[in-house]
Amino acid sequence: MIGRPPWQRWFAILLAFAAIVAFDTDDARAEYGDVVINNYSDAAGMRPAIFPHWFHRVRFRCKVCHADLGFKFKAGGNEINMVKIIDGQFCGACHNGELAWSVENCNLCHSAKPGTPTQVHESTIQKLAPAALQKK
Amino acid sequence: MKIERVILPVLMSAFFGAAAAADAGKDLYTKTCAVCHAAGIAGAPRYGNVGDWQPRLAGGTARLYASALKGTAKGMPAKGGNLTASDGDVKAAVDFMLASVKAASASPAKPVAAAPAPAAAPVAAAPKAAAPVAAAAAPAASIDAAANTSGASAADINSFNRLLKPIGKRNPPPAEDGIHDPVNDGTVALMAPLAAYGPLPKSLAGNRVNWVKAIDEKKINPRWDRQDANAAPVVIDLNIVREVKGSMPDVVYPHKQHTEWLDCSNCHPAIFVPQKGANAISMAAILLGEKCGVCHGKVAFPVSECRLCHSKKKEFRPAQATAPATK
Numbered sequence: 001m002i003g004r005p006p007w008q009r010w011f012a013i014l015l016a017f018a019a020i021v022a023f024d025t026d027d028a029r030a031e032y033g034d035v036v037i038n039n040y041s042d043a044a045g046m047r048p049a050i051f052p053h054w055f056h057r058v059r060f061r062c063k064v065c066h067a068d069l070g071f072k073f074k075a076g077g078n079e080i081n082m083v084k085i086i087d088g089q090f091c092g093a094c095h096n097g098e099l100a101w102s103v104e105n106c107n108l109c110h111s112a113k114p115g116t117p118t119q120v121h122e123s124t125i126q127k128l129a130p131a132a133l134q135k136k
Numbered sequence: 137m138k139i140e141r142v143i144l145p146v147l148m149s150a151f152f153g154a155a156a157a158a159d160a161g162k163d164l165y166t167k168t169c170a171v172c173h174a175a176g177i178a179g180a181p182r183y184g185n186v187g188d189w190q191p192r193l194a195g196g197t198a199r200l201y202a203s204a205l206k207g208t209a210k211g212m213p214a215k216g217g218n219l220t221a222s223d224g225d226v227k228a229a230v231d232f233m234l235a236s237v238k239a240a241s242a243s244p245a246k247p248v249a250a251a252p253a254p255a256a257a258p259v260a261a262a263p264k265a266a267a268p269v270a271a272a273a274a275p276a277a278s279i280d281a282a283a284n285t286s287g288a289s290a291a292d293i294n295s296f297n298r299l300l301k302p303i304g305k306r307n308p309p310p311a312e313d314g315i316h317d318p319v320n321d322g323t324v325a326l327m328a329p330l331a332a333y334g335p336l337p338k339s340l341a342g343n344r345v346n347w348v349k350a351i352d353e354k355k356i357n358p359r360w361d362r363q364d365a366n367a368a369p370v371v372i373d374l375n376i377v378r379e380v381k382g383s384m385p386d387v388v389y390p391h392k393q394h395t396e397w398l399d400c401s402n403c404h405p406a407i408f409v410p411q412k413g414a415n416a417i418s419m420a421a422i423l424l425g426e427k428c429g430v431c432h433g434k435v436a437f438p439v440s441e442c443r444l445c446h447s448k449k450k451e452f453r454p455a456q457a458t459a460p461a462t463k
Binding site: 030031032033034036047050052053054055057058059060061062063064066067068069073093094099105106107108109110111112113114116120121122123124125128 | 307308310313314315316317320321322323325326327329332342343345347356358359360361362363369396397398399401402423424425429430431433434435438439
């Protein structure tokens with residue numbers, strides 16, 4: 001790459017960058033309702049967390065999390081952090097080593113590709129306004 | 137993880153990279169590009185037509201990529217008008233079209249040596265590997281792959297449902313779903329959706345599971361209380377009918393199915409004021425994630441399933457000048 005003219009190098013870098021961005025954010029194949037939460041993860045060097053709605057609704061009715069535990073109906077809108085979780089709030093109400101596996105299994109939740117933005121995957125709004133979402 | 141990718145043998149990365157890129161390119165071509173590039177609408181260079189492509193190839197592949205991505209004054213819209221397509225796929229689609237003319241020009245060995253672009257095919261398949269190693273070999277392989285399939289591509293253009301997600305891509309396992317990181321060790325430990333959906337009743341949208349029916353048929357019994365497996369929901373059997381404009385059937389909102397899952401406080405009073413006529417609901421608001429759209433279109437069945445809500449047939453009323461008076 002060293003001997004190439006600068007525009008070509010620039011283009012190659014741009015391509016690589018564009019591909020990373022595109023492939024990490026623009027792939028609408030995941031399960032309907034999967035929530036990606038990336039409020040603090042990227043900045044902290046962790047993979048963003050993914051909440052699979054489908055898995056949880058097989059086991060719990062919406063009310064358990066959205067009324068009893070106080071999860072708002074808004075992806076990324078709950079300001080969840082690890083301190084709250086180990087203190088038994090939000091995910092920590094169940095993910096405490098008794099009802100469900102505990103917080104030491106970091107990579108089971110923090111499993112998204114780095115850089116994946118907060119979103120409800122496959123949601124209608126995501127399909128309506130993909131360009132707006134990509135700008136985030 | 138970058139290190140792992142970089143140390144992959146050159147042959148392996150070239151082969152898999154090119155194969156995946158060719159697939160993505162072909163997909164996008166059939167979905168979007170073929171609308172013009174199959175028949176040459178608005179002067180678009182036709183798929184497989186060497187004469188159309190020859191003058192354009194003179195400018196180099198990189199320039200063709202740029203035209204495809206950003207559009208041209210001659211009429212090519214940016215990304216062919218499909219702005220949701222990723223840059224990598226757009227380039228792969230260009231490669232796919234170029235491969236068709238290279239295969240057709242009856243000298244398959246020559247373009248391999250002359251492959252001009254530094255970062256052509258591999259960016260689509262292996263974006264995180266900077267992959268200068270694969271760059272040289274990949275175009276050759278993608279040409280081969282496209283040449284092998286070019287006979288079938290004519291049929292694909294007019295295939296059914298080209299804009300829909302193929303059946304094989306629904307409910308993929310986490311490692312292949314596009315948002316989970318396949319190199320994360322936790323990802324492989326996660327359950328695949330289809331493993332859970334087997335016994336559940338099917339639907340046509342969303343997860344493609346009919347969750348309401350799943351509870352009705354006792355295929356699942358999700359807990360109403362975090363700890364108490366025997367706690368039962370307070371089900372309210374009350375239908376609310378909303379008369380709607382136009383010819384659409386009126387909406388019947390069933391409290392029953394909703395209270396199977398939700399607490400009153402989930403919807404009332406923040407989302408819906410519990411009073412008849414007090415809630416302005418429109419499909420536009422729902423599409424944007426408000427009102428019913430807080431759940432429907434995100435986790436509950438999406439708005440494509442019109443008839444599940446718009447379920448009460450209107451009485452036939454012949455058009456009359458005095459019709460408004462009856463309201």
